[in-house]
Amino acid sequence: MTGTFSPGRRWLVHVAAAGVLLLAGGCTSMRADPLPSWNEGPVKQSIVAFVGKVTTPGSSSFVPVPERIATFDNDGTLWAEQPLYSQLLFAFDRVKVLAPQHPEWRTTEPFASLLKGDVKGAMAGGDKALLALIAGTSTGMSSDEFDTIVGDWMATAKHPRFNQPYTSMVYQPMIELLAYLRANGFKTFIVSGGGMDFMRPWTEKAYGIPPEQVVGSSGKIKYEMTAGRPALMRLAEVDFIDDGAGKPVGILRHIGRRPIFAFGNSDGDLEMLQWTAAGSGARFMGIVHHTDAEREWAYDRQSSIGKLDKALDQAKASAWTVVDMKSDWNVVFPFQKK
Amino acid sequence: MTGTFSPGRRWLVHVAAAGVLLLAGGCTSMRADPLPSWNEGPVKQSIVAFVGKVTTPGSSSFVPVPERIATFDNDGTLWAEQPLYSQLLFAFDRVKVLAPQHPEWRTTEPFASLLKGDVKGAMAGGDKALLALIAGTSTGMSSDEFDTIVGDWMATAKHPRFNQPYTSMVYQPMIELLAYLRANGFKTFIVSGGGMDFMRPWTEKAYGIPPEQVVGSSGKIKYEMTAGRPALMRLAEVDFIDDGAGKPVGILRHIGRRPIFAFGNSDGDLEMLQWTAAGSGARFMGIVHHTDAEREWAYDRQSSIGKLDKALDQAKASAWTVVDMKSDWNVVFPFQKK
Numbered sequence: 001m002t003g004t005f006s007p008g009r010r011w012l013v014h015v016a017a018a019g020v021l022l023l024a025g026g027c028t029s030m031r032a033d034p035l036p037s038w039n040e041g042p043v044k045q046s047i048v049a050f051v052g053k054v055t056t057p058g059s060s061s062f063v064p065v066p067e068r069i070a071t072f073d074n075d076g077t078l079w080a081e082q083p084l085y086s087q088l089l090f091a092f093d094r095v096k097v098l099a100p101q102h103p104e105w106r107t108t109e110p111f112a113s114l115l116k117g118d119v120k121g122a123m124a125g126g127d128k129a130l131l132a133l134i135a136g137t138s139t140g141m142s143s144d145e146f147d148t149i150v151g152d153w154m155a156t157a158k159h160p161r162f163n164q165p166y167t168s169m170v171y172q173p174m175i176e177l178l179a180y181l182r183a184n185g186f187k188t189f190i191v192s193g194g195g196m197d198f199m200r201p202w203t204e205k206a207y208g209i210p211p212e213q214v215v216g217s218s219g220k221i222k223y224e225m226t227a228g229r230p231a232l233m234r235l236a237e238v239d240f241i242d243d244g245a246g247k248p249v250g251i252l253r254h255i256g257r258r259p260i261f262a263f264g265n266s267d268g269d270l271e272m273l274q275w276t277a278a279g280s281g282a283r284f285m286g287i288v289h290h291t292d293a294e295r296e297w298a299y300d301r302q303s304s305i306g307k308l309d310k311a312l313d314q315a316k317a318s319a320w321t322v323v324d325m326k327s328d329w330n331v332v333f334p335f336q337k338k
Numbered sequence: 339m340t341g342t343f344s345p346g347r348r349w350l351v352h353v354a355a356a357g358v359l360l361l362a363g364g365c366t367s368m369r370a371d372p373l374p375s376w377n378e379g380p381v382k383q384s385i386v387a388f389v390g391k392v393t394t395p396g397s398s399s400f401v402p403v404p405e406r407i408a409t410f411d412n413d414g415t416l417w418a419e420q421p422l423y424s425q426l427l428f429a430f431d432r433v434k435v436l437a438p439q440h441p442e443w444r445t446t447e448p449f450a451s452l453l454k455g456d457v458k459g460a461m462a463g464g465d466k467a468l469l470a471l472i473a474g475t476s477t478g479m480s481s482d483e484f485d486t487i488v489g490d491w492m493a494t495a496k497h498p499r500f501n502q503p504y505t506s507m508v509y510q511p512m513i514e515l516l517a518y519l520r521a522n523g524f525k526t527f528i529v530s531g532g533g534m535d536f537m538r539p540w541t542e543k544a545y546g547i548p549p550e551q552v553v554g555s556s557g558k559i560k561y562e563m564t565a566g567r568p569a570l571m572r573l574a575e576v577d578f579i580d581d582g583a584g585k586p587v588g589i590l591r592h593i594g595r596r597p598i599f600a601f602g603n604s605d606g607d608l609e610m611l612q613w614t615a616a617g618s619g620a621r622f623m624g625i626v627h628h629t630d631a632e633r634e635w636a637y638d639r640q641s642s643i644g645k646l647d648k649a650l651d652q653a654k655a656s657a658w659t660v661v662d663m664k665s666d667w668n669v670v671f672p673f674q675k676k
Contacts, residue, residue: 066542066548069550143590187550196591196594197594200594204404210404211593211594211595212407212525212551212592212593212594212595213550214594218591221587221590221591222583222587223583223584223586223587223609223613225612229616230586230609230612230613230616232586232587232590232613245560245561246561248561248568248570249559249560249561249570252481252559252570253534253556253559254550254592255549255550256534256535256538256549256550256552257549257550271561271568274563274568275561275568275570278567278568
């Protein structure tokens, strides 16, 4: 009776076929999960749902590819900012390297304290001390020379707690999110309070974000022609601070479109998130809440670095997505992957 | 004797076959010419040869896709800048529209002269008058409002000589060049002395260049929150002049990479071309020389708009590519196509 089945056997065949389909479907969707480091739950769901609706042709929330602009803060959003911003740790290292050429630093703050190993004393001078530090260590050379200095430091310096290169201190779930957005036609930008030229030498490799999509704070630059060779010289004068209310301004200047997707982690990102939220159509506003002292750090309203207070209140009031690092991420740094 | 040929007839067949091949080859290459508005000659050849060598894997001049950065001046390079920069003609029109709200303009220069139709008198005040004009007509509103004003003007205003919309005053050969570069993996940027926010509402449609790839001059911007609605307000204060030595600075700030290909038409582009030329590896520096009074305009060393003097000397000394508009372009504006 080859080729024919009793009703019972026919039923079995259907069930078996359906099982194969279910298994295949399950495997496909597991294999295809673009956000494996995000635990299932409302946060992951809010991301996937948003990307789904803005990329579905015919959806009332559909957004054409050129307008799929996503902006990310850097420090504390894409990589760690504790115990201090990496750019400061870079500047500290530069002070040590450059000290022999600057005998006056032995009696000038914040350099004097730093050279004695007293970071707290150096930081006591506040913003003025920080700017003096950056001016003293990151200006007076050409942009090409600075690129090389940053690149060399990134290749050799290690994070004080994790003993990893700084470019390994990136958040694995955010790396996946950036790639997921790009795979869905988004253009991903960094909009950071950090120095633009401190980020650009390594963001393409670390995040897949090219230099022209990195917006940040910057100093004045001067074009100089010396013996027929032009150079762009870094001057010891602040040009633009891309933080707080500066972020929407930096976005307008550099991008010229309002993001539909923005992610930050501190009050310095509040205006960027507000600006994103105030546009028409579908919008996604996300905040990384640092809640994991074991794998990373736990800090928010009281922190001097990455203070998250007003933005956390507004996130709750406006139903923005708040990532609870401890429960929403099954891995934080790539080197912690099992 | 079907199927065999005398030596004479065999020769004929070969010639016929070769003819078919030649014709086919000719048709293919004519159909595929990405620069049909460029006449054959050394200028077109220099472009095609450059693109060929930087995109050929294994070539000693090969440049990876992310580093294929091409920068173009706008006024006089991608579109017409005579009899006056379009942005000035826009400001003149705005003076007429806004005059009823500004009775004081009747006695204040440059507005008073303009309202009497005396452009020369208005321009007599030089840069100071121009800045007053732009401050008076293009600031004090939000960035979104300004976008709309520019878009509306572009949709309705006509060029005084050709009676065409300004977005039709683009150069057909340059449109082809932009598309040709993009098809070869280049990222194309505008780097213009003109106002960034005056260009961004229409460059994507006119040139295929999105707002985030438009670098230009800009005024200060302030983030303001009014009744819970954020706005980016345009202030009457210059922030950055993207001209002359400002162009390499604008390139560093916005792009963060040195172009390998740059095109300009005036002394205001000299530093951008020098900066491009001073990089390592293959480089292309081009200048549009306005030599066609009939189809466009003829001007260079003596012109008050788009003066081309030092850059023309350096182009000759350094063997940069100089486009002779009259002989190198078989069409100038798209509306002149036959």
